[in-house]
Amino acid sequence: MADPGSNALLLVISGPSGGGKTTLCQHLLAARPALTRAVTCTTRPPRPGERDGVDYYFLDGAAFEQRVATGAFVEHATVYGHRYGTLKSELRAKLRLGQDVLLSVDVQGVASIRAQAQQDLELRRAMALVFLTPPSLAELEARLRRRGSDTSEVIARRLCVARQEITEWTHFDYLLLSTTVAEDLRRMLVIYEAEQMRQARATLPDGLRVHSEA
Numbered sequence: 611m612a613d614p615g616s617n618a619l620l621l622v623i624s625g626p627s628g629g630g631k632t633t634l635c636q637h638l639l640a641a642r643p644a645l646t647r648a649v650t651c652t653t654r655p656p657r658p659g660e661r662d663g664v665d666y667y668f669l670d671g672a673a674f675e676q677r678v679a680t681g682a683f684v685e686h687a688t689v690y691g692h693r694y695g696t697l698k699s700e701l702r703a704k705l706r707l708g709q710d711v712l713l714s715v716d717v718q719g720v721a722s723i724r725a726q727a728q729q730d731l732e733l734r735r736a737m738a739l740v741f742l743t744p745p746s747l748a749e750l751e752a753r754l755r756r757r758g759s760d761t762s763e764v765i766a767r768r769l770c771v772a773r774q775e776i777t778e779w780t781h782f783d784y785l786l787l788s789t790t791v792a793e794d795l796r797r798m799l800v801i802y803e804a805e806q807m808r809q810a811r812a813t814l815p816d817g818l819r820v821h822s823e824a
Contacts, residue, residue: 617811618736619710620701621645621802624720625742626772628754630788631714634742637795639712642802648700648713651677654692667697684733685715685722690764694719705736710806717775724781738805740798741782745789747772 623631639645651667653674662668669677674693678686686695696713704711715723720739727734744750750772754765779785784801788794805811 616705616708616736617813618705618708619738619802619805619811620705620713620733620736621710621738621740621805622713622715622720622723623740623742623798624715624717624782626750626775627716627768628750628757628772629743630753630791630794631742633791634788634794634798635712635714637791638798638802641795641799642710644710645712645802646704646709648696648704648711650700650713650715651683651686651695651697652692653694669693684726685719687716687718687722689716689718696723702732705732710802711736717778720782721778735810738784738801739782740784740786740801741779742786742788742794743776743779745787 623635625631635647639647649663649665649667651669651674653669653671656662656665656668660666660668671693674686674695677683677695677697682697682699683695684698684701686693688694694716696715696719701711701713723733723737724739727737744753747769751765751769754760754768760768786794786797786801
């Protein structure tokens with residue numbers, strides 16, 4: 611097992627609902643198989659085809675609250691009536707194995723992760739935050755309507771929340787304005803590779819190290 615000083619990366623993608631997080635994460639994981647997805651917890655019912663422990667850890671309300679009470683989550687939030695949370699143990703286990711981890715959470719969740727990272731060197735060292743959003747609210751609304759899964763009232767509520775969420779972009783390391791799936795992926799790969807080469811995360815090969823004489 612790698613120690614807590616591992617150079618592994620925790621790549622966190624966030625942004626307003628409908629901004630393209632899920633699609634981008636799917637393509638990023640396909641393009642970089644060594645990147646592993648953090649499985650989060652939720653109280654919402656499984657959708658068709660979703661599997662417990664693969665897509666989410668599906669918990670009932672009591673089980674979720676028990677984990678909240680014991681401080682098991684690095685972040686948790688209520689989103690449109692359902693609870694979501696990321697287990698500290700899920701992130702630490704993967705990072706300590708030296709695995710780069712991809713985490714997609716809402717903006718509330720990122721605020722909680724940032725706050726905890728102030729007291730957690732391991733988390734702070736691993737973390738890179740990416741804010742993904744369409745270039746305009748009009749485009750965001752168009753995407754939400756194209757999904758066809760929400761009523762007009764729900765879309766209006768999501769847009770209201772999005773206006774507030776977008777003001778948080780300055781607290782992220784990167785701003786990625788979403789255009790096409792291919793372009794979003796290309797730029798996300800640039801960010802990922804740049805983070806892997808960051809001085810604080812990189813390791814100099816033995817052939818380049820200069821050893822002082824005894």
